[in-house]
Amino acid sequence: MTDRFISIESIARHYPQAGGGSTTIFDDLWFSMNKGEFSCIIGHSGCGKTTVLNILAGLDLPDEGVAVVDGKAIEGPSLDRAVIFQSHALLPWRSVIGNVAYAVSSRWRDWSKDKVREQAQRFIELVGLKGNENKKPSELSGGMKQRVGIARALSIEPKILLMDEPFSALDALTRGTLQDEVRRICLDTGQTAFMITHDVDEAIYLADRIVLMTNGPNAMVAEIVENPLPRDRRRIDLHKHPDYYALRNHLIDFLVSRSRSFKDEIPAGYQKRHPPVVRPTANPKAPEGGDALKVA
Amino acid sequence: MTHSLTLRASVLSALIFFIFVATWHLATSGSSSVAQMDPEYAKLMGLTATTGKSAMPGPLDVGAKILEHLRAPFYDRGPNDKGIGLQLAYSVGRVMLGYALAVLVAVPGGFLIGMSPLMSRALNPYIQILKPISPLAWMPLALYTIKDSSVSAIFVIFICSLWPMLINTAFGVASVRKEWLNVARTLEVPPLRRAFTIILPAAAPTILTGMRISIGIAWLVIVAAEMLVGGTGIGYFVWNEWNNLSITNVIISILVIGLVGMLLDQALARVARFVTYPD
Numbered sequence: 001m002t003d004r005f006i007s008i009e010s011i012a013r014h015y016p017q018a019g020g021g022s023t024t025i026f027d028d029l030w031f032s033m034n035k036g037e038f039s040c041i042i043g044h045s046g047c048g049k050t051t052v053l054n055i056l057a058g059l060d061l062p063d064e065g066v067a068v069v070d071g072k073a074i075e076g077p078s079l080d081r082a083v084i085f086q087s088h089a090l091l092p093w094r095s096v097i098g099n100v101a102y103a104v105s106s107r108w109r110d111w112s113k114d115k116v117r118e119q120a121q122r123f124i125e126l127v128g129l130k131g132n133e134n135k136k137p138s139e140l141s142g143g144m145k146q147r148v149g150i151a152r153a154l155s156i157e158p159k160i161l162l163m164d165e166p167f168s169a170l171d172a173l174t175r176g177t178l179q180d181e182v183r184r185i186c187l188d189t190g191q192t193a194f195m196i197t198h199d200v201d202e203a204i205y206l207a208d209r210i211v212l213m214t215n216g217p218n219a220m221v222a223e224i225v226e227n228p229l230p231r232d233r234r235r236i237d238l239h240k241h242p243d244y245y246a247l248r249n250h251l252i253d254f255l256v257s258r259s260r261s262f263k264d265e266i267p268a269g270y271q272k273r274h275p276p277v278v279r280p281t282a283n284p285k286a287p288e289g290g291d292a293l294k295v296a
Numbered sequence: 297m298t299h300s301l302t303l304r305a306s307v308l309s310a311l312i313f314f315i316f317v318a319t320w321h322l323a324t325s326g327s328s329s330v331a332q333m334d335p336e337y338a339k340l341m342g343l344t345a346t347t348g349k350s351a352m353p354g355p356l357d358v359g360a361k362i363l364e365h366l367r368a369p370f371y372d373r374g375p376n377d378k379g380i381g382l383q384l385a386y387s388v389g390r391v392m393l394g395y396a397l398a399v400l401v402a403v404p405g406g407f408l409i410g411m412s413p414l415m416s417r418a419l420n421p422y423i424q425i426l427k428p429i430s431p432l433a434w435m436p437l438a439l440y441t442i443k444d445s446s447v448s449a450i451f452v453i454f455i456c457s458l459w460p461m462l463i464n465t466a467f468g469v470a471s472v473r474k475e476w477l478n479v480a481r482t483l484e485v486p487p488l489r490r491a492f493t494i495i496l497p498a499a500a501p502t503i504l505t506g507m508r509i510s511i512g513i514a515w516l517v518i519v520a521a522e523m524l525v526g527g528t529g530i531g532y533f534v535w536n537e538w539n540n541l542s543i544t545n546v547i548i549s550i551l552v553i554g555l556v557g558m559l560l561d562q563a564l565a566r567v568a569r570f571v572t573y574p575d
C-alpha cells in the first residue's frame with residue numbers, strides 16, 4: 001500500500017504562553033495514512049493529539065506545514081471528513097433522527113425530505129438505535145448518544161472518519177459493543193479512519209497502524225506501529241493471538257517510558273520526515289521497518 | 297402526606313384569600329367616628345363619609361362594581377367614560393406594538409452583536425449608557441419630536457423593551473457552544489442556515505428570558521406613560537378614576553393591571569417552555 005491518502009507534512013502548532021512568548025505543541029510533524037486504513041494515535045494527555053485531529057478536520061489550521069488529503073491541502077472543514085466528537089456534540093433540541101437528518105440534508109441539499117429521512121433511518125438502524133428515532137438526546141444513555149454521533153458521521157458517507165476518543169466516557173461493556181460496530185462498519189465499507197485513543201487494547205483491536213506520539217511540548221511522532229494481528233481478529237480472543245503480547249508490551253513500554261525519554265535518546269537514523277515503521281511480533285525474525293526505508 | 301402538594305397549596309391559597317377579604321370587609325364596614333369628623337372635611341370626602349361608612353370601599357362594593365364592568369366592558373361614552381375593557385385594549389395594543397417593534401430591532405441587533413466581537417465592543421458603551429435611563433425620561437423628547445402622545449407612548453414602550461432583549465440575545469448568541477458550531481462547520485452549513493438551525497435554537501431560551509423581562513417592564517411602564525400622556529388606556533383610567541374619587545374603580549384597575557401582566561408573562565413562559573431544550 002503506497003497510495004498516501006492522507007499526508008501530514010511538516011505541520012507545526014504554537015500557542016501563546018501566559019507570560020509572553022509561545023509554546024510549541026509540535027513542529028515539523030510528518031506522517032501519512034493509506035486509503036481504507038484504520039489508524040490510531042496514542043500519546044499522553046496534552047501532547048497534541050486533538051490538535052492534530054482538528055487540523056485534519058479543518059477546524060484548526062497549522063501554523064506551518066500542510067495536511068494533504070487526496071492530493072489537496074486542507075483549508076477548512078469538509079463534508080468529506082466526518083468528525084465523531086468526544087463529547088458527542090448532539091443538538092439537544094433535535095430528536096435522534098433529526099440530528100442525523102440534519103447532517104444528511106447538509107450533505108445532499110437537493111434531496112427530498114423522504115429521501116433524507118430514509119438515509120438517516122438506514123444509519124440509525126446500522127448503529128442499532130431502531131425504535132429510538134424520536135427520542136431527544138437527553139433521553140438517551142451515554143452509549144446511545146455516542147451511537148447517534150457515529151450514525152451522524154457515517155450517514156454523510158465521508159471519505160475519512162475522524163474520531164476523538166469516542167468511547168472514553170463509556171463503560172467497558174458499551175465500549176466493547178461500539179468498538180465491534182465501528183470495526184464492522186469500517187471493514188464493510190473500506191472506511192478510512194483516524195482515531196485518538198488512550199486505550200491500548202482499543203488500538204490493538206481497531207487499528208491497522210498506530211501512531212506513537214511523544215510527550216509535549218515539542219511532541220514528535222516516535223514511530224508508526226504496524227498491527228501484526230490478522231484482519232479477522234475478534235475482540236474477545238485478541239489475547240490468544242501469538243503476537244498480541246509483543247504488540248501490547250511494545251505499546252505499553254512506549255507509554256510508560258519511551259514517550260518521555262524518546263527525545264533525549266533519539267535512535268540513530270531517526271528522521272522526522274520518515275518516522276520508523278515497526279511491526280512487533282512474537283517471532284523476532286519478522287521483518288522490521290518498512291516505510292522508513294522506502295522513498296518519500 | 298395523603299394529599300398532593302398542589303392540593304394543599306390551593307387550599308392554603310384559598311384560605312389566605314378568604315382571610316384577606318374578611319379582614320378587608322371588617323376594616324371597611326365600621327360605623328364609627330362620623331360625629332368626630334369635621335363637617336367641612338366630611339363634605340370634602342363626599343357622600344360616603346357622612347353615611348357612616350368608611351370612604352374606603354369594601355370587598356362587596358368592589359365585587360358589585362366588577363360585575364357591573366363585566367356586563368359592559370367595552371362601552372364608549374366619550375373621552376372620559378369608556379369601559380375598562382376598552383381601556384385595557386388600548387394599553388395592550390400599545391404595549392404589543394412597541395414591543396413588537398423592539399423585537400424586530402433587538403433580535404437581529406442582538407445577533408449582530410453576539411456574532412461579532414467588533415460590534416459587541418463598539419456598541420457596548422452606548423448600550424451601557426442607554427440601558428439605565430428610565431424610559432419615562434424619554435417622554436418629553438418623544439412628545440417634542442413625534443408630536444403625538446399615543447405614538448410617544450409606543451416609543452417609550454419600544455425603548456424600554458429593547459435593552460433586555462438586545463442584551464440577552466447578544467449573550468445567548470455569543471455563548472452558543474463551540475461544539476455545536478463545529479458540527480455546523482464540519483457539515484459545511486452556510487452562514488444563514490447556521491444562524492437559523494444552530495444559533496437561533498441554541499440561543500432561544502436566553503432570548504425568551506430577555507423577552508419575558510421586557511414584557512414585564514413594558515407593562516409596568518405603560519401605566520405610568522398613560523398617566524402622563526392621558527387620553528386612553530388603563531393608566532389614564534386609573535388617574536381619571538382617582539380624580540373622580542372612585543376608589544372602587546382604582547382598586548379594580550390595580551387588580552386588572554396585575555391580572556393582565558400575569559397573562560402576558562404566562563403567555564411568554566409558555567413559548568419559552570416550547571423552545572427550551574433539556575441538556
Ligand SMILES: Nc1ncnc2c1ncn2[C@@H]1O[C@H](COP(=O)(O)OP(=O)(O)OP(=O)(O)O)[C@@H](O)[C@H]1O
Nearest residue numbers: 015016025043044045046047048049050051052216
Ligand atoms: N486554545 C489553546 N490555547 C493555549 N494552549 C492550548 C489551546 N488548546 C490546546 N492547547 C495546548 O495544546 C496542547 C495540546 O492540546 P491537545 O488538546 O491537542 O492535547 P491532547 O493530546 O488531545 O490531550 P488529551 O489526551 O488530554 O485530550 C496542550 O498542552 C494544551 O495545553
Ligand SMILES: [Mg+2]
Nearest residue numbers: 049050051164
Ligand atoms: Mg484531546
